[in-house]
Amino acid sequence: MTDHRTALAPALRSMTVLVAAVIVHDKANDRVVLLQRGPRAKFGQGMWDLPLGKSEPGEPITDTAVRELYEETGLTVKPEALKLAHIVHGAQGVQAPNGYLTVVFSTHDWTGAPENREPDKHAQVRWTEVDALPEEFVRTSAGALRGYLDGGPLMTLAGWR
Structure with a gap:
């Protein structure tokens, strides 16, 4: 008997990975929630990122988007x-050799305070003023x-020729 996961493996490898990201924007204080990828992150160790x-x-x-924001930051939306803010279509990425599509949302309405709920993945989670975004x-x-x-523009193509 053939395991259905084995039979589907080639198809799954050719699929585009779907990702959601959230820009939590506190307009009153002109700041956004960012996380810093930790030393054990799958990519971008030490770099800043959106919850995604x-x-x-x-x-x-x-x-x-709702689930990932809560899992990573404790914020509830x-x-x-x-609101749809941006689309990123990448040619390839970590765990996405055949590309990924990131749907970036924004929100101005949330509950909770940002906290690092995944310390194995992230070094920190914090508010950052939009005029002081990390390099x-x-x-x-x-x-x-940005x-x-x-x-x-509402769309970015990454890694395509």
Whole structure:
């Protein structure tokens, strides 16, 4: 008998990974929530990033955003409080040799205070003023955040020829 996971493996390797990211923007204080990737992160060790993560099978992308934001920062947001801010289509990435699609949302309505809920992945989670964004920032996330803040392009292509 063939294991269905083995039979599906080639198809799964060719799939694009779907990712959700959230820009939590405190407009009153002009700051955003960022996390710093820890030394055991799968990529970008020591770099700053937006809260983000991969979608689970059968999960709507807004639910992914809500879940990942809570898992990483402890902040709670309702799906209807998310606004589309940016799309990143990458040619390849960590655990995504055939590409990834990151849907970046923004929100101005959340509950809770940011905390590092995944210390095995992240060195810290904190508010950062938008005029003092760190230099060491994951490139695609930095582009999406700057595009959102500056009203720039709504899409970035990363790694395509």
